[in-house]
Amino acid sequence: MEIETKTRTGKILKLLNIVAWIAFIGFMVEGGAMITSFLVSCISPEGAKHLYKELNFYDLKQFSFWHYTVHIYFLVLLALLKAYVWFLVMKILSDINLTNPFKWEVANRLEKIGYVLFITWLVSVSNGAHADWLQKATGVQYGNEPMGEYLFMAGLVFIISQVFKRGIEIQSENELTV
Template identity: 50%
Template sequence: MKLKTTNTRQILSVMQIITWIAYIGLCIKTGAILISFGVSFVNPEAAKNLYKGLNLDSLRQANVTYYVSLVSFMVIILMMKAHVFYLVTKILSKITLANPFKMEVAKILEQISYVLLGTWIVGMLSNAYTSWLLKRTGEVFESGSTDDFLFMAGLVFIISQVFKRGVEIQTENELTV
């Protein structure tokens, strides 16, 4: 039994490192887009390579408001994704195998589900906006799939409710003993 516990602890440690890497990576990507976005106002040529080949120069030349709105959607979605990974790192630091069901963990899980739901909503708005831009400018701008966020939000919300029930059962068992 001790071997399984050791393996689980190692897996949780590795997962925590991976989530920190993902969080830092998303923060760097968000920062890079924000910095290049700011530079694009001083040097319009920067809009040609906003981030890893993302070329929004034609949109910037057509209408600065459209440009600002599209980049804002991108940044908001990236920030929300980064926030989810940050919350996951918080959960992984609070979980103990001896007492896994804690109300604090359940609340963070519920918070993650709300952030994922919000990400889905912002993603849907972003997709609608890029569709509108297509009609307005005739250009296709990248908009990612958002269906996954809704599914993940529902799944994490269910898990948070299971954790809340686990906390209740664990508390009842402690009172019984």
């Protein structure tokens, strides 16, 4: 780990690395718990009443096992995409060097986070469209996942990655002139 803990910034980054680990583990557990509860509900129909986070999709499963499966798939995929974003954040925080922060690895990971957040937005929009259709078909609301935030974050992180890339260019120009 290259984070220097002597400075205030180094301590903050170390703390953020711990937070990133917690978020990563939390979203992995959420995805795994959703998969497990889905498999249990396939064996026992009553299991659909007591999914992870007190979700009750029993009526949806009775309406259509296919739509039930698709909805669970979206929820699992969203949890795993969020976990992957936090994994990439952990990689950035563990690789960052405060004396020379502008590295291609950091810029590329930031750009990758932007792309993964954009994909997360696409999955979230797809899930929202499916949930809206289900609400019209069944009269029950099955999701209220926020969508716009992922697109906003994707844009913001992508802009930051481009600033990092420009910082790398300036840094390499300065190294060549010295």
